[in-house]
Amino acid sequence: MRDTxxxxxxxxxCAAATYLWRGLGVLLSGRLxxxxxxxxxxxxxxxALVAGLIARIIVAxxxxxxxxxxxxxxxxxxxxxxxxxxxxxxxxxxxxxxxAFFIGAAYVRGAIV
Amino acid sequence: MTADGARAxxxxxxxxxxxxxxxxxxxxxxxxxLAADAGYSIWMTLAATFAIWALPGQLVLMExxxxxxxxxxxxxxxxxxxxxxFPMTLTLLPLMRDGSRGRRLxxxxxxxxxxxxxxxxxxxxxxxxxxxxxxWHYFLGxxxxxxxSAALFALIGQLLLVALPPLARFGLALLTPLxxxxxxxxxxxxxxxxxxxxxxxxxxxxxHAVAPGWSLLGAGFIGGTAAWLLQxxxxxxx
Numbered sequence: 001m002r003d004t005x006x007x008x009x010x011x012x013x014c015a016a017a018t019y020l021w022r023g024l025g026v027l028l029s030g031r032l033x034x035x036x037x038x039x040x041x042x043x044x045x046x047x048a049l050v051a052g053l054i055a056r057i058i059v060a061x062x063x064x065x066x067x068x069x070x071x072x073x074x075x076x077x078x079x080x081x082x083x084x085x086x087x088x089x090x091x092x093x094x095x096x097x098x099x100a101f102f103i104g105a106a107y108v109r110g111a112i113v
Numbered sequence: 114m115t116a117d118g119a120r121a122x123x124x125x126x127x128x129x130x131x132x133x134x135x136x137x138x139x140x141x142x143x144x145x146x147l148a149a150d151a152g153y154s155i156w157m158t159l160a161a162t163f164a165i166w167a168l169p170g171q172l173v174l175m176e177x178x179x180x181x182x183x184x185x186x187x188x189x190x191x192x193x194x195x196x197x198x199f200p201m202t203l204t205l206l207p208l209m210r211d212g213s214r215g216r217r218l219x220x221x222x223x224x225x226x227x228x229x230x231x232x233x234x235x236x237x238x239x240x241x242x243x244x245x246x247x248x249w250h251y252f253l254g255x256x257x258x259x260x261x262s263a264a265l266f267a268l269i270g271q272l273l274l275v276a277l278p279p280l281a282r283f284g285l286a287l288l289t290p291l292x293x294x295x296x297x298x299x300x301x302x303x304x305x306x307x308x309x310x311x312x313x314x315x316x317x318x319x320x321h322a323v324a325p326g327w328s329l330l331g332a333g334f335i336g337g338t339a340a341w342l343l344q345x346x347x348x349x350x351x
Contacts (some may be wrong), residue, residue, distance in 0.1 A: 014191040015164035017191055018192060019225075020195075022198045022225035023222055024199055025199045025202025029203045029206045042196040042197075044336075045193060045196070045341075046193055046337070047306060047310070047337065048310070048332055048340060049193055049194050049330070049337065051311075051313030051332065051336065052314055052317025052329050052336065053172060053194070053293075054293045054297060055313070055317050055318055057172070057176065061290075062179045063179065064283065077291060080291050080295050091292070091296075092136075094291075095295070098295075100284075103281060106280055106283050
């Protein structure tokens, strides 16, 4: 486990690495075409990276979620997505249903075990 | 601030208070609880929220740090998850700058820190029927509420996690992953975005077993490039 100072330094580096893109956009605005193939590629890369992140957190989490069942996590995703669509793309309905299902499933497992 | 500027600022504040602040709040409520679980202090959670101001990047940092990934790969993965800000500020800032007098470059550089997916999408739509001066003030008002709401909910999530009974903690910890899952899968329409999702997820999970420190970068490069190639091939055929 790294100590706190290292974590703050890591956070600063990550913040700078994020700001880099914001700042570049300001400095180069009007000079670059945001519809170019290069932009399409980087946006695909960023999208796939975030998809990988969420897949990893759901399938192989660390911390608290590691104590829950994989089946429950996957089913909760399915329930949330279904509720989201049934409620005409309402994010809150989706999240509330998914989380309620997940808590219920964890409760039932606890009661059975 | 002129009377018109103040009015535009208030319009931004009013329009952010509602669905935008609440949806962001839900994502950051879960983030705060994950941060508490990962051993972050309240200051670290707030600093990450204000300094990075991009939930995916903040989660990448937390995940990779918890997994003991190398500093360089972590910074690179966070940076890649934030590349979307480049085309976003590139398209948004000229709308607030062209024709405005007296506003300096450093002000635009500071405003760039406020850009998020939500503020960008709303601003691009609302800017159409505003003059350049109003846009600037509207953007500041809207962004202030978004950032404030995110920080407040992250704080609540962090404090709630220790206060809640164990079962509710599980629900809170799942909130942010669920939020992204519904956003990503629910919004994926094009062939390229579906491919990027599937390839990214498959690559991350495949690499997780053999090289966890590289799984997110691998997912981005391999999944993203596959999706991009597919999109280009289809664009040529159309």
